[in-house]
Amino acid sequence: xxTMKEIAERTGVSVSSVSLVLNGRDAGRVKPSIAKKVRDVAxxxxxxxxxxxxxxxxxxxxxxxxxxxxxxTTPFAGGIILGAQDAASAAGxxxxxxxxxxxxxxxxxxxxxxxxxxxxxxxxxxxxxxxxVPEGLAEYPTVLVDATDRAGxxxxxxxxxxxxxxxxxxxxxxxxxxRIAYVGCSEPMVAQRLRFEGYRRALEESGLPFxxxxxxxxxxxxxxxxxxxxxxxxxxPDGVFCWNDARALYVYQAxxxxxxxxxxxxxxxxxxxxxxxxxxxxxxxTTVELPHYEMGYWATRKVISxxxxxxxxxxxxxxxxxxxxxxxxxxxxxxRCTLIDKDSVAR
Amino acid sequence: xxTMKEIAERTGVSVSSVSLVLNGRDAGRVKPSIAKKVRDVAxxxxxxxxxxxxxxxxxxxxxxxxxxxxxxTTPFAGGIILGAQDAASAAGxxxxxxxxxxxxxxxxxxxxxxxxxxxxxxxxxxxxxxxxVPEGLAEYPTVLVDATDRAGxxxxxxxxxxxxxxxxxxxxxxxxxxRIAYVGCSEPMVAQRLRFEGYRRALEESGLPFxxxxxxxxxxxxxxxxxxxxxxxxxxPDGVFCWNDARALYVYQAxxxxxxxxxxxxxxxxxxxxxxxxxxxxxxxTTVELPHYEMGYWATRKVISxxxxxxxxxxxxxxxxxxxxxxxxxxxxxxRCTLIDKDSVAR
DNA sequence: TTGTACGCGTTATCAC
DNA sequence: GTGATAACGCGTACAA
Numbered sequence: 151x152x153t154m155k156e157i158a159e160r161t162g163v164s165v166s167s168v169s170l171v172l173n174g175r176d177a178g179r180v181k182p183s184i185a186k187k188v189r190d191v192a193x194x195x196x197x198x199x200x201x202x203x204x205x206x207x208x209x210x211x212x213x214x215x216x217x218x219x220x221x222x223t224t225p226f227a228g229g230i231i232l233g234a235q236d237a238a239s240a241a242g243x244x245x246x247x248x249x250x251x252x253x254x255x256x257x258x259x260x261x262x263x264x265x266x267x268x269x270x271x272x273x274x275x276x277x278x279x280x281x282x283v284p285e286g287l288a289e290y291p292t293v294l295v296d297a298t299d300r301a302g303x304x305x306x307x308x309x310x311x312x313x314x315x316x317x318x319x320x321x322x323x324x325x326x327x328x329r330i331a332y333v334g335c336s337e338p339m340v341a342q343r344l345r346f347e348g349y350r351r352a353l354e355e356s357g358l359p360f361x362x363x364x365x366x367x368x369x370x371x372x373x374x375x376x377x378x379x380x381x382x383x384x385x386x387p388d389g390v391f392c393w394n395d396a397r398a399l400y401v402y403q404a405x406x407x408x409x410x411x412x413x414x415x416x417x418x419x420x421x422x423x424x425x426x427x428x429x430x431x432x433x434x435x436t437t438v439e440l441p442h443y444e445m446g447y448w449a450t451r452k453v454i455s456x457x458x459x460x461x462x463x464x465x466x467x468x469x470x471x472x473x474x475x476x477x478x479x480x481x482x483x484x485x486r487c488t489l490i491d492k493d494s495v496a497r
Numbered sequence: 498x499x500t501m502k503e504i505a506e507r508t509g510v511s512v513s514s515v516s517l518v519l520n521g522r523d524a525g526r527v528k529p530s531i532a533k534k535v536r537d538v539a540x541x542x543x544x545x546x547x548x549x550x551x552x553x554x555x556x557x558x559x560x561x562x563x564x565x566x567x568x569x570t571t572p573f574a575g576g577i578i579l580g581a582q583d584a585a586s587a588a589g590x591x592x593x594x595x596x597x598x599x600x601x602x603x604x605x606x607x608x609x610x611x612x613x614x615x616x617x618x619x620x621x622x623x624x625x626x627x628x629x630v631p632e633g634l635a636e637y638p639t640v641l642v643d644a645t646d647r648a649g650x651x652x653x654x655x656x657x658x659x660x661x662x663x664x665x666x667x668x669x670x671x672x673x674x675x676r677i678a679y680v681g682c683s684e685p686m687v688a689q690r691l692r693f694e695g696y697r698r699a700l701e702e703s704g705l706p707f708x709x710x711x712x713x714x715x716x717x718x719x720x721x722x723x724x725x726x727x728x729x730x731x732x733x734p735d736g737v738f739c740w741n742d743a744r745a746l747y748v749y750q751a752x753x754x755x756x757x758x759x760x761x762x763x764x765x766x767x768x769x770x771x772x773x774x775x776x777x778x779x780x781x782x783t784t785v786e787l788p789h790y791e792m793g794y795w796a797t798r799k800v801i802s803x804x805x806x807x808x809x810x811x812x813x814x815x816x817x818x819x820x821x822x823x824x825x826x827x828x829x830x831x832x833r834c835t836l837i838d839k840d841s842v843a844r
Numbered sequence: 845t846t847g848t849a850c851g852c853g854t855t856a857t858c859a860c
Numbered sequence: 861g862t863g864a865t866a867a868c869g870c871g872t873a874c875a876a
Contacts, residue, residue: 153852170862181862204853204855206852235595244613246560249582262591263591266549424773430718500868501871549870550869
């Protein structure tokens, strides 16, 4: 590891000047010729600042703490971590990831992260929950991912749930469906209410009547399958919007039993929660993709902008799959989801 | 953050004495009464050493780098991260997790981790691959997770693949099956060969003939389903060992078409890769569980023991789900897998 | 038994 | 414009 001291010796200037140059604070303070020399030597020696020493002085570590409750356990959202990591890496930050559902306890883990000097926190829940932010995080730049702060103070990023319901339903309407069912989730989640709202809004906008016999909320296993069987069998919808891909699978099974072909007799759109299903088991399912990667990316850029107290210019924000929402928007940011068209919707 | 300096002032002794006491090096060097006083004050003030400052001095950070290629992307193995994190946390370490399949490039990420002063590396691949360890890791304590070093130098931990095939097949034999099929993976992976070997070994040991018409190796989608349909339809096995749960699902579909009931006419065991399937879609599937958590845990303890150059005593290693293999065993460590009995195997 | 002094690599301050 | 010098918090050799 080459140090500033070495560069100073090699260049014949003082460490202070080297520091100024290498941190870009040399405008009008260090002679350009010297600055260039310093930079050349630094390049030649492959100088990289020692983050530890820098941190000791600045009490900034360029490390972010990523605290999550179930992320690493559930398959849903490696994408969040991935997006967060990419954003961190692009901005010269590192991420320490910590799970708080295993043996560990949350306050202790947060305290440990603080001791390591993290500059800020990402706090990720799963499935868009309303949550209380742990008090330990209050004094730090913090952003919630896939969750919103009950108190409405900490910035958060969540999927545009209403948009999900609206887009999925609209897609079915555009395909000519008129009896569109909704197979929802019987747990009282925010997303449930909002997706349902999007569903109804799309119906209304298109002049289709809402019929609550066409909706059912279920969980898993046998009871879920039975409820879906009943819905499809008795109501014969020509389109179904499903809370997620697992529930879409129940629709597939129900259709199979009734000798209906999905994509012909019945169109289906489901939210892609589990990856596996749309990738492997039912590749023809039309899905709405949750913006996990984008949320992770956005949240990380946001927390960095809070730490550095500035909004990065557009060209500092490299490519992601979709355009990101502005970093200086309202406290609750929602990210639009993508509909991936496949054969489960009739054309 | 209270510092040693503050404690020294409060106590009226020098910082060095405080340092000696708080690092347990005060035996016969600091007066016990003073030592006690220092400890009391430290407790009262809630003193925690500043890891940064300590690191600058000792060049030990108690940070581990976790480098993985697809972990966060695939749902397969959040368990690895979880186990690694638990082990790290229990030993007072932190983990910086880095993905090298996104936008980032591996050598650069590894270099960055080094700059942050990580003490050692976990290098995790997926699905038990033979791999070349990046040269940047050579000089650091490093352990491979779910992969083995082609050169055979870096310690690694993998699932006991032969045991998987053996246990699954044995379970079917014990249930009275005599025509046991194997639905494998047509990619040439280590695990494929080894699980197949375990399958054959169990057959042989029980005096059952091996019949290669009872085995098929497939990937996904339609071709896979067709191959499985054919196998089940033409050969009518009474037991099937499946490479993973997704393939087990194909067996379920095939059985359904043939009006066979899994658990009665046909027993099925599959390796649990995707969690979702055994948890939600086919809860009655008997599975062999991959020891992801245990591998992460073991690898982390191992790399820490390399860093600290000592093998922790048994009571320093808290509970995990299963007893861990010894830390000072051979270079390639294999972890036994667990069979979870469910109704898909006849009794 | 205790305290002083120094080093780790960087940044900030203030003379020059 | 430039360069000493102090400070960040800790650990440790060495002097007292």
